[in-house]
Amino acid sequence: MSEMVRWTIMEAADKIRSRSVSPVELVNAYLSAIERIDSRLKSFITVTGDLALERARAAEKEIAGGLYKGPLHGIPIAVKDIIDTAGVRTTGGSKILADNVPAADARVWQQLREAGCLLIGKTNLHEFARGSTTDNPHYGRCRNPWDIDGSRIAGGSSGGSGAAVAACLCAGALGTDTLGSVRKPSSRCGIVGIKPTYNLVSRVGVIPLSWSLDNVGPMTKTVSDAAEMLACMVEPSMKERLAGTGPFLSESFSVNGKRLGLVNGWWDARCDSEVRAAFDKAIGVLSDLGAAIREVDFPHMARFFAAGRVLAISEATAVHHSRIRRNLDQYGKDVRNALLSGFTVSAKDYLHCLRLRAWGVRQVRELFSRIDAIVCPSTVEPAMKIEEVHGPASLDMAFYTAPAAFLGIPAISVPCGFSSYGIPIGLQIMTPHFRDDLALNIAAAFESATDWHGMRPPVCE
Amino acid sequence: MNMKAFIKQELERAELSVDEDILEQLVPMCLRWQEYIRETREIDPGDVEPAFDLFRS
Numbered sequence: 001m002s003e004m005v006r007w008t009i010m011e012a013a014d015k016i017r018s019r020s021v022s023p024v025e026l027v028n029a030y031l032s033a034i035e036r037i038d039s040r041l042k043s044f045i046t047v048t049g050d051l052a053l054e055r056a057r058a059a060e061k062e063i064a065g066g067l068y069k070g071p072l073h074g075i076p077i078a079v080k081d082i083i084d085t086a087g088v089r090t091t092g093g094s095k096i097l098a099d100n101v102p103a104a105d106a107r108v109w110q111q112l113r114e115a116g117c118l119l120i121g122k123t124n125l126h127e128f129a130r131g132s133t134t135d136n137p138h139y140g141r142c143r144n145p146w147d148i149d150g151s152r153i154a155g156g157s158s159g160g161s162g163a164a165v166a167a168c169l170c171a172g173a174l175g176t177d178t179l180g181s182v183r184k185p186s187s188r189c190g191i192v193g194i195k196p197t198y199n200l201v202s203r204v205g206v207i208p209l210s211w212s213l214d215n216v217g218p219m220t221k222t223v224s225d226a227a228e229m230l231a232c233m234v235e236p237s238m239k240e241r242l243a244g245t246g247p248f249l250s251e252s253f254s255v256n257g258k259r260l261g262l263v264n265g266w267w268d269a270r271c272d273s274e275v276r277a278a279f280d281k282a283i284g285v286l287s288d289l290g291a292a293i294r295e296v297d298f299p300h301m302a303r304f305f306a307a308g309r310v311l312a313i314s315e316a317t318a319v320h321h322s323r324i325r326r327n328l329d330q331y332g333k334d335v336r337n338a339l340l341s342g343f344t345v346s347a348k349d350y351l352h353c354l355r356l357r358a359w360g361v362r363q364v365r366e367l368f369s370r371i372d373a374i375v376c377p378s379t380v381e382p383a384m385k386i387e388e389v390h391g392p393a394s395l396d397m398a399f400y401t402a403p404a405a406f407l408g409i410p411a412i413s414v415p416c417g418f419s420s421y422g423i424p425i426g427l428q429i430m431t432p433h434f435r436d437d438l439a440l441n442i443a444a445a446f447e448s449a450t451d452w453h454g455m456r457p458p459v460c461e
Numbered sequence: 462m463n464m465k466a467f468i469k470q471e472l473e474r475a476e477l478s479v480d481e482d483i484l485e486q487l488v489p490m491c492l493r494w495q496e497y498i499r500e501t502r503e504i505d506p507g508d509v510e511p512a513f514d515l516f517r518s
Contacts, residue, residue: 198515212515303504306497313494325477333486340479341490343471349498354511356504361515392493408515433516 001036001460002029005168009225012171013071016063023056023063023074023118026171030076030120034169037459040148042140043164045081047121048088052076055118071228073116078170080161081122082129083109083216084205092207093125093157095138096323096330106205108174108216108233115232120170124160127335129176129209130316132184132397134159135386137332144188144383145457146423152383155185155397161219162189166424168460172220172229178210179308180378180401182217183413187378187426190415190455192226192443193219195401197434198408200242202235210315212354213308213405222453223414223444224249230436241434253441256290260429260442261371266301270399272381278417278425279377285449286375286442293375298367301403304360307353308406309395314350317342337391357406364407368432373442376400378426382419400428410436414443415452424452464488 004012004026015021031049038044059074079085082092084102091097105113113119124142126134134142134156142159144152145167154163158175162185165173175182177195186193194217201216208214218229227248234242262283268276287293320339324331331339367374380399404411409430416427427446431438447453462470468487472479479487 212512300504303500306500309497310494310501321475325475328477328479337483337486337490340472340477340483341468341487341494343475343477344468344491345494345498349501351511352498352506353501354513355506355509356501357515358512359504359506359509361512362509391489395493 001033001168004029005033006456006460008222009075009171009220009228010071012075016074017068019063023059024053026074027052027056027076027118027120030170034121037167038169040143041145041163041167042142043124043160043167043169044078044121045091045093045124045139045160046089048119051088052118052120059116059118069116072112072232075117075171076120077112077117078121078123078161078164078173079109079119080125080158080173080175082125082176082207083174085109085119085122088119088122090122090207091139093127093129093136093139096327102205104205107202111232112229123164123173126157126159127332128207128320129157129178129181130335130338132156132394133386133389134185141386144423145459146190148459151385151387152423153188153386153389155188155383157181158219159185162186162191162193165189165191165219165221166457168456172218172225175217175219176206177215177217177405178213179312179398179405182219183378183401183411183426183428184397186219186413188383188424190424190452191219191221192223192412192414192453193217194226194230194412194436194439195404195410196230196436197410200235200238200436201233208319210312212315213312215405223440223447227440243435243437248437248440249444250441253445254290255286255442255445257292258373258442259292259294259371260286260373260375261294261296261367263298263301263374263376264295265299267376269302270380270396271377274382274419275377275379275425279427282416282427282446283375286446289445289449294371296367296371300360300363304403304406305399307356308402309398310345310349310353311406313338313342314345360407364409365432372431373438374430376428378413378428382423382425404430409433410439412439412443414447416450417452464491
């Protein structure tokens, strides 16, 4: 595999800017890698090779002519196939939308495209983003690149994006996160993924799952790549809510003295011994960097997880009501069953959870007056085998990720180790609303003190 | 009313009809929703209004 595909976005950007490599060469390298691996990995639903090459040639001309747009110019990006791309089919991972070709780009993809990103393809996902395995009955079971011939899940619902970035089939990717669908596959595939503050990034042109919980987030090899993509993705009308006006990452940032909270009774309530061991070491690294690790009482997280699940299924059922009446037999079994079961949740219970959310936002603001960030594992276990995932058991996979979505706060997953069977594990960092910069800076400090982010699965060799 | 009958009733209200086999498959998931709902009821949010706008809370 060409060394080029192993570059981070920022490394590739340097080469493109200095014209030591052209976007056309970069796209060709990724297309060769996709050709070699993806029939096994199943991370893409549609590969847009011709389109990517056409846009790469245009980018090459622009750059040669002195019109360099910035670090994302000429960078091949994969987009989860639930985000509209003009002229390129957007299936939502569903058979029902197999021929759906949007006329316009989703707002977020338009922003990235205008910054110079090239669409290399649309990635596989759990059908309609409602699930955590990316075992898609219509477009194939996405494999975990660290276990490509085994049955460990890539995670989901943005499993294709996670697998494609980890296997070096694109420079970065877009995912969507309702209760953890960016962070869980990022953790399981050994990459970085951030769920931004709710509404910081536009959802216009993204097929909804749950209006009040859906977010679009970048998935990348490094924190600086994620920061670069996210800076471009911020909805212009939301910029004034952010803490600063400059780039998300600050060279002068230090973790020294930052108060990182371990929520008593929650952070270690569900994680297995493999995750626990990696997380303990990660906390040791942060402590060595000068962070003040504090145990804090905040006895609500497990209930926020439960309330997030109730909100998500209620809204997903409402989103799909008409479609499932018309096309019941076109849904895969697990998504069909989940959506049908959602009809048993009452409006009264949904509203109780929305009230709990308003209450929870007040509580977490108070918590953040005492600490700078909450740290916890990204997932309960590194990655289950697909045959171990049955019905309701998969719901609990979001135990550590759902609370941030429920509260609308930013949360990032960054690689922090490996299981004894070679599957990556992630550290999750959550910060106050609109302090996405703080989550990114803490993650960057952790990343620079460790080597996990530089490891690639054997399939990339 | 047992869970299966309850599910059937709610699906009919939503103008959906499914066979017995599917109804049977829905029971474990519906029981899990009830469990989650019970957990959420352990917190009384007082007079707080629903978070229709998250950042006005």
